[in-house]
Amino acid sequence: MPSRRSPGLAQLRPGASLPDMKASVFVDNNAPLVVEELTLDDPGPSEVHVKWAASGVCHSDVSVWNGKLPLPPPSILGHEGAGVVVAAGETVAGFKTGDHVVGNFKPLCGDCFYCNSGQSYICEQSMMLGMGRMPWNRGDGSKLMGAIGGLGTFAEESVVHEGALVKINNDTALEEAALIGCGVTTGIGSALFAADVQPGSTCVVIGCGGVGQAVVQGCRIAGAENIVALDLNASKRNAAQEHGATHAIDPSKGDADALIKSLTNNRGADYVFEVVGTSALQRQAYDLTRPGGSVVWVGVAGMMDETSLPAAMITLDNKRVIGTIYGSANPRTDFAKFIDYAKQGKLDLKGMVSQRIGIHDINEAFTAMLEGDVIRSVVIYD
Ligand SMILES: NC(=O)c1ccc[n+]([C@@H]2O[C@H](COP(=O)([O-])OP(=O)(O)OC[C@H]3O[C@@H](n4cnc5c(N)ncnc54)[C@H](O)[C@@H]3O)[C@@H](O)[C@H]2O)c1
Ligand SMILES: [Zn+2]
Ligand SMILES: [Zn+2]
The missing domain is CATH 3.90.180.10 (Medium-chain alcohol dehydrogenases, catalytic domain)
Incomplete structure (x- = not known):
């Protein structure tokens, strides 16, 4: 009491x-x-x-x-x-x-x-x-x-x-x-501002909780052709599909790499978002990204964690690793923009x-x- x-x-x-x-x-x-x-x-x-x-x-x-x-x-x-x-x-x-x-x-x-x-x-x-x-x-x-x-x-x-x-x-x-x-602005902003997702692209979202669902919606708003949702939880995968994911996979059972390769002529995804906050998944996001593509770390890992990336290949494959706080959005202008998206029916x-x-x-x-x-x-x- x-x-x-x-x-x-x-x-x-x-x-x-x-x-x-x-x-x-x-x-x-x-x-x-x-x-x-x-x-x-x-x-x-x-x-x-x-x-x-x-x-x-x-x-x-x-x-x-x-x-x-x-x-x-x-x-x-x-x-x-x-x-x-x-x-x-x-x-x-x-x-x-x-x-x-x-x-x-x-x-x-x-x-x-x-x-x-x-x-x-x-x-x-x-x-x-x-x-x-x-x-x-x-x-x-x-x-x-x-x-x-x-x-x-x-x-x-x-x-x-x-x-x-x-x-x-x-x-x-x-x-x-x-x-x-927090969640909506971080997710939508990660897709629209931090990654600058281009129409027709293939996006992968690892972790479809509150923030990840908003990343999925941001990729849809940006006009992505394929949006692959990865989550261990079936209800999150279903919700992601309602929010615009074209494919959903349980990473503990299915082969996400094979699915993404099949969608991209074997290249890998254009954008991969890590929205859980672990080093292992940050590395997985890197591996699922095509040469020249963008790896976007949205989840916050432990303060003392370090993530290992292949030092030569990040250069030779011309990959970009992007960290983003608040989806790199500016609240004073972008909150109103996202509220308008909701009013227009673009954002659920x-x-x-x-x-x-x-x-x-x-x-x-x-x-x-x-x-x-x-x-x-x-x-x-x-
Ligand atoms: N960068 C920022 O500004 C910012 C803002 C808000 C939240 N965050 C961070 O984003 C992360 C997600 O936040 P949230 O509120 O969406 O959390 P959440 O708990 O709602 O979502 C996490 C999701 O990840 C899934 N998951 C867990 N392990 C997984 C795995 N191995 N593979 C695939 N999916 C897995 C869970 O099932 C869950 O659906 C947290 O690390 C949080 O601190 C960052
Ligand atoms: Zn938050
Ligand atoms: Zn200031």
Whole structure:
């Protein structure tokens, strides 16, 4: 049971004025998240107070929770959210109470080398803007940060830097808009921007979870002729075919290499996307790619992992190995583009939501994700 906030907790902490907010707190690696009542600091200059309406559960949250991504507890996970602005702090010009927003898990400063060269997804200030602040207060007096981009979408409400939000039209369902905040943008962007998939090409997607399904859709939008989905899970392979995959194969049973060769006059695929995050599969992606083709690493491997590639052949075969964060997309312009794709019927967001859950159900959602059964669980807040 969550403990009740003692009356007057907010008054004990200067600047903390928003009581009775719940969050599912990451207390320890591999231990269940615990729902706690917290208070939230008021938004300071350049900060915005958001009430989340919905949050997707992404594998990157699981990777922080199980220690694959070393961001130590305690903190608040969740980085794929959409909601409504409660209040904007001083100096915030772009947001006002009632605006609908999607969280940007790579908060941007708008003024560094990368922001000025159209690469806000690697903004130099991003880490500091997201994690350099701890706006949530626990009953024991300690403070919490949002682990990924400072968003903390596993809390009902957050105070975030204005560069961590993108305004959207009020006519978009927030449950679907939430998915734009990570999985959809990462997947579609990987196909359209990082790989620049060309019409008529042959694409392979290794791992068809939330992000991989969006890669499949991005390849379809780009006009790929063949899209081969590889996943161990049958329901993911079926969903990939609904999202545009022309072929699907269980890599533990079928011969993916033979299938791809049969589709390409023995050349190999033009683009292969690794969307799981292991060295072995990153190497497999390289091997399935034709000479002159592109290998795109979307999945995030362990922080200390290294992947071995054939040093001479990568040159002699003129292959490109591309890493991509956030699908190399710029949230301020590309979120609206992807929402338009959904409105035009080019992008299926509804089919990405496997189950709607409450704030107490995130542990079960982690298990379901690890067992491969859900594309996206989406936490719905009141
Ligand atoms: N680059 C980025 O900006 C970015 C953004 C979001 C997520 N990610 C990363 O992308 C990866 C996928 O995230 P997700 O949320 O889609 O995860 P997910 O758990 O929903 O999907 C992973 C899928 O891989 C499948 N899989 C597992 N082992 C496999 C194998 N050996 N062969 C084929 N398929 C296999 C699973 O069945 C599952 O469907 C994670 O590593 C995550 O951290 C990267
Ligand atoms: Zn994510
Ligand atoms: Zn910047």
